[in-house]
Amino acid sequence: MTAPQVIDETPKARLREQRGWYWYDWANSAFYTTIISVFLGPYLIPVAKAAACGKDFPGMPVDACVADFDRLATDRLGFVDVLGADIRPAAFFGLIMTVAVLLQIVVLPVVGALADHTGRKKELLGGFAYVGAIATMCLYFVAGDRYLLGGVLFIVANLSYGASVVVYDSFLPQISTPNERDRVSSRGWAIGYLGGGLLLALNLVLYLGRDSLGVSEGMAVRISMMSAGLWWAIFTIIPLLALRNRPVPAHETTALRSVGGSFRQLGRTVAELRRYPRTLLFLVAYLVYNDGVQTVIGNSAAYASEALKLSKNVQISTILMVQFVAFGGALLLGALARRHGTKRTILASLVVWTVIVVVAVFLQEGAAAQFYAMGFAIAIVLGGTQALSRSLFSQVIPKGKEAEYFSLLQISDKGSAFIGSLTVTLALQFSNSYRIAIVSLVVFFVIGFGLLVAVNIPRAIRDAGNEVPERI
Structure with a gap:
């Protein structure tokens, strides 16, 4: 009979794991900032347009067709084929985002159950991370009219990203005590913003300076996307070396039985x-207020261009600023939580979010300085709201x-996103004003x-069988 595994849970051992754990936020944030936030959508849509041009306008040079695509497209021409359905190129990226979210809603609970059921969290983290990183690196090969390749690779990468984050987050209660939770979660989130922002800055240097380097626009984007996968793969090595699996009760030994057991456990x-x-x-x-957070972030660029008439350079520089200021913001809110309590700090951040969306209505057209100021305010509360929510949630779930x-x-993060998007869509439909659409998110x-005020957090923590920290 094998002796039970003994895990060193001394403060020194926990600190070593915590330091390694932070690095996965640094590693995977490159995917979100470089791929999702900046490069893939604007790149993939013209690739889909090129495919439609080759199919519907074969006698026309592809570059000229893509440049004049909106005028050329009709009710019968200018579509790409996706599993037999005719899809507008402009809608293709939204389609694959929707598919990716739906797959996450189905798959992520199974991943969570499998991780808890088998106890092989480190192996699952590494497996999902490297599948996602390899799929991201392969985006380099999305050129010409390979829009379907780009769509499949993104769906695989995004699903792997979400699955790896589920396993990664589940380490938080195991590597930190209740009183350490806010600090550890906030530092991880902060380091993620720093890592994602650093690679994005390097990629924007390449993209904006491509002419002087003799690199085409498409090649600059493809190199940037590949770099996000490479960054993800390299820095994932650090948490895999530092983190340790914890023993779990006896379970089915074969892979098939483990999956079956995971479904039953779920x-x-x-x-x-x-x-x-x-x-x-x-x-x-969390589902409600985080939907507001995600929708504000997702519509900031459109608000800047449509309501404020600001240039792409202003939008890009604001994205970069947010990444680096959010690093300090996450640490600041983590410190406030340790002093005033996690719940109070989250509630205060929601008040700030409310003020932000109300003030956004009054920003002047062309006023870049005002938009930068709003971006700065968002950055202060962005990382902290999410990091402290993760920390607080970890306190109210059973071991x-x-x-x-x-x-x-x-799932509540991914699956609720359509509610905020629908709110903005309806507000735009009835008012034709991005200012009203943004303020509707209040x-x-x-x-x-x-x-959140109605949640008795200490009682929730005790109900889950956990120790109530000194400040909550």
């Missing part, structure tokens, strides 16, 4: 969530089911604030 977890009504209420509160519950947090922060 079913039990969803059913028993009713035993933790305060945890469920926090999850709903041994961390990955399953964090998969539910990720409802998410107000309702989220009210729901």
Whole structure:
């Protein structure tokens, strides 16, 4: 009979794991900033247009066709084929984003259950990270009319990214005590902003200086996308060396039985969530206010161009500023949480978010300085709101089911995104004003604030069988 594995949980051992854990935020943030936030969408749409040009306008030079595509396209021409359906090139990126989100909603709970059921979190983290990183590096080969290749690679990379984050987040309660949780979560989030911002800055240097380097625009984008995968792969080595698996109760040994056992365990977890009504209420509160956060970020560039008539250079420089200021903002809110309590700090950040979206209505057209100021305010509360929410959630979930519950947090993050987008769409449809569309998001922060106020956090922590930290 094998002796049970003994894990060193001394402060020194925990600190070593925490330092390694931070680096995965640094590694994977490059995918989000370089691929999702900046490069892939604007690059993939012209690739899809090139495919439509080759199909519907074969006698016309591709570059000229792409440049004049919106005029050439008709109700019958200017579509690309996606599994037999005719899709407008402009809608292709939105389509693959939707597919990626839907797949995450289906897959992430299974990933969480598998991680908790088998206890092989480090192996799962590495596996998902490297599948995602390799798919991201392969975006380099998306050129010409290979829009389908780009779509498939992005879906694989994005699904792997989400799955790896579920496993990564589930380490947080295992490598930190309740009183360390806010500090560790905030530092991880802050370092992620720093890493993602650093690579994005290097890629923007390449992109903006491509002419002097003798590199075409398409090649500069492809190199930038490949670099995000390479960055992700290289820096994932550090957490894989530092993190340790914890022992779990005896379980099925074969892979097939482990997956089957994971499904059964997931079913039990969803059913028993009713035993933790305060945890469920926090999850709903997070779903609401985080939807507001994600929608504000997702529509900032469109607001800058449509409502404020600001240039691409202003938008890009603001994105960079947000990355680096958010590093300090996450650390600042983490420090405030340790002094005033996590719940109070999150509530204060929601008040700031409310002020931001109200003030956005009054920004003047062409006023870049005002937009920079709004971006600065967003950066201060952005990382902290999310990092402290992750930390607080880790306090109200039962031990041994961390990955399953964090998969539910990720699903609430990904799956609710359409509500904010729908709100903006309806506001634009009825008002034709981005200013009204942005201010309509205040409802998410107000309702989220009210729901979070209603959560008895100390009681939720005790109900989950955890120790209540000194300040919460």
